[in-house]
Amino acid sequence: MADRGAHRNEYGDLLLGVETQADARLIGLVRLRQAEPELGIAELDIYLGEKDSWGRGHATDAVRTVCRYGFDQMRLHKIILTVVTENEPAVRAYRKVGFVQEGRLREVFRRDGRWYDEYTMGLLARELI
Template identity: 60%
Template structure:
């Protein structure tokens, strides 16, 4: 486990399916997420039971609040290849009561440190919808910079297309 003052990152358990189900069915939580086709709670439980072991190419961790041991979100590093030294990051906090207070910022820092120190990555990249200013603020705060803009490439829950920013963080740029 990776532990900070506010959060710990841990492997997901099949019992986490109830939280995941609630989050993906919450329009506010899922506003800027690409979701699969709708899944039942039983299908999410099965997915959790069949989840493959974390590997270099895909590390998926639950974000748990230290104070109450409550699962509040998910973070991952994916598409990592040692010969390239880069990976893409995804994060979301499903528990809206934890959207403020530094939980996402600390989870992001813990995962980036893991990527740079343990996985020996040189670059971590992510995509964020242009209108998701809350997330963009957190990414900039920890050191991510905007590399480019991809026009109208994300179709939101509102049925409209939105621009997305590609952001990246190089080894050594993570802000404390």
């Protein structure tokens, strides 16, 4: 009987841990999801939960690494994501890897009673920095 709580990586859904290089401490997760081989497109999510690891380049490195894997091993053509416009550190990290803003979704994310806009961003295989 399969463990329903266990995550199994497969083509359409790849989930990886993000660790610090110095002590291999788990600080977050990065995911390529809804990958479709016919279209060559996947969506990227990243979560860094350890605040002491923020601002140290871990997110940029994890995004670059999973995108390289997606393009080289999964043969993706494009990786897309959405990010809250006010999350400037995340937007900077995505741009460092080569993502470009493709659109803006108005008032689609709500937190603490306030609505926020999100950017849609995309990265083509040839644009990876």
